[in-house]
Amino acid sequence: MSLRRLFAIVVKELRQMRRDRITLAMIVGIPVMQLILFGYAINLNLRGLDTGVADQANTAASRAVVMDMVATGVIKPIRSATSPQELMEYLRRGEISIGIAIPADFDRRRYDGREAVQVLVDGSDTVVQSAAIQLSQMPLDNTPTSNAKSPRIGGGQISVVSFYNPERRSAINIVPGLIGVILTMTMVLFTGVAIVRERERGNMELLIATPVTRSELMIGKVLPYAAIGLVQTTVVLALGVWLFDVPVRGGVFDVYLASILLILANLTLGLLISTKAQSQFQAMQMTFFVFLPSILLSGFMFPFAGMPKVVQWLAEALPLTHFLRLIRGVMLRGADLWELWPDVLALVAFTAVMMTLAISRFRKRLD
Template sequence: MGGLRRLFAIVGKEVRQLRRDRLTFGMIAGIPVLQILLFGYAINTDVRHLSAAVADQAQTSLSRELIAASQASQVVDIRARVDTARELERMLGRGEIDVGLLIPADFGRRLADPSRAAGQLLVDGTDPTIPASARQLAALELGYDSTPKPARREPVYEIRNYYNPERRSAINIVPGLIGVILTMTMVLFTAVAIVRESERGNLELLINTPVRRIELMIGKILPYVLIGLVQVTLILLLGAWLFDVPIRGPLLHVYGAAGLFIAANLTLGLVISTVAKTQFQAMQMTFFFFLPSILLSGFMFPFDGMPPAARYLAELLPLTHFVRLIRGIMLRAAGLGDMPGEVLALLAFTVLTLAVAVGRFRKTLD
């Protein structure tokens, strides 16, 4: 009986402690709810409404019918019309479109020949889901007003997979993996920074120094920026050595994008550090941020397959913008200047979270 009383006393103590720790109690319910919402509502592997542009060099009724059928399939949304294949390639390189529809001037003759593809799909192969979705367009069939439809042996569209013609998964995964690893490590490093100072008693020493809040925050960040760049270098070297992952864009731009992303995650970690009371709470909050980042950023699941609400949420996550940047630089040979929106998003996130962290931190013990 005495043993049972002691056992129940310990259980009661743990229950009371959980009731006081509202953050942990919230995680107990929050993590399952978040996962069921993300996997059940936001994650959709049936990708539609890919952004597309078309170059109709034939300008015939049949070419217009093909464009209309492609739009009606809901696989693509045609958002621009250009004149040449080079313009389509330029838009692909800048990440402005996912698919380019090229209809050549001899489209009618090609369509009448069942052994040849009549048009081409220029596909961004940096995301493996885009070529798979674009293949649905190849099965399109065009009607002929009064002419019997020939039995086609070849699809209407020939697919040209840009940037990853061999369709090797490592080429798609490794650039995005840089962002996943940095998110996991950088946020956690600074998330426990202020909490650790308080638990070890070092915060009392900082209170009595003339160090300002902004100086403390930046001082906490700078060493980890260097650590993050070392991680980036290690991943790039292993990716090139083991998987032959190319770096087609300027290496300086790769490190520039990585530096912006590292700073964004470190400042977010500082915000978490000013909210959490213990290192365990800081790790819980880091995991709570990491889960939607990896699922909604486009690294694991297609971004275009998500509902609008999930895409709006994903635009608030640094990993979403970094995945676009790093894939564009490494695989499409783009530069930071080709994707100014992604750069500005990371800068804005960094400035905002640093301001919040500085505003929340007080050099007091209460």
């Protein structure tokens, strides 16, 4: 054992890492990214949940009750409805997470000590259910309306009704999201190493000699992996239904259409990475930088509504964020894909931009 030779090898590795900008970025970037995400962006205490209100009583007392609920900070009214049925439509389409239904005889119910308010909850997210329970714990003043200066709700007079997952089974929320997580991890990685692998194996020389255009090469790289992604979707979907009894309330065709939108978005992102990476290992490193924010900020592991607005805007640029809304809306709430068109449009636009950038960056040459 020669300490001199050992020291020479250590210095050589340090110099090599210094020249590898991706590795250097991971050394500093990963700890910083995780610290910021877990310390600042991720918050399990939900605030400002999108809420619809159907106040059929429309009295001073009923309006005061709604204001008391808003004052908790848990809800943020963004929709007004005329009936509980209209609130249910908003819930099904994913436009709101909570609905507040106040009947026309609210004052009489409150005075008699009966159930006076219903909180309708999108139970496909178990964290939202837990946040909604806070509203049912507000105290209620049972005095008549004419004497009540600030009517308060609670004492069993407010009921929380959970839809789509009344048993609060975590598998119902997790399994649809796993489709997106698995597709994000595998699809980006597969195409991320595609172009680099051609260079390392010497196949790029053969492709350069052919009349294949850049667009044909890129699209040809994507299509086989798209079929693989559909196979993965089928496996996760079948096991989820069989092992965990996860419902598919919407159309199966819509499930696969949403999946192909995510598959194409991730494949084109992987192609863009492959045009930048110099080696397969470097492509894997760059894929990790995409996968980590996707799984943490998309709403799969932590509630989207608990994140600061700036982080939510960042998460909107991630394909997985939009896919989770689509797949949970279709599978758990029975929504049609066309009702969730903003997220469909976002995935289509992302795919078009990534493919355009990948084609423009790729050159049929070895340098």
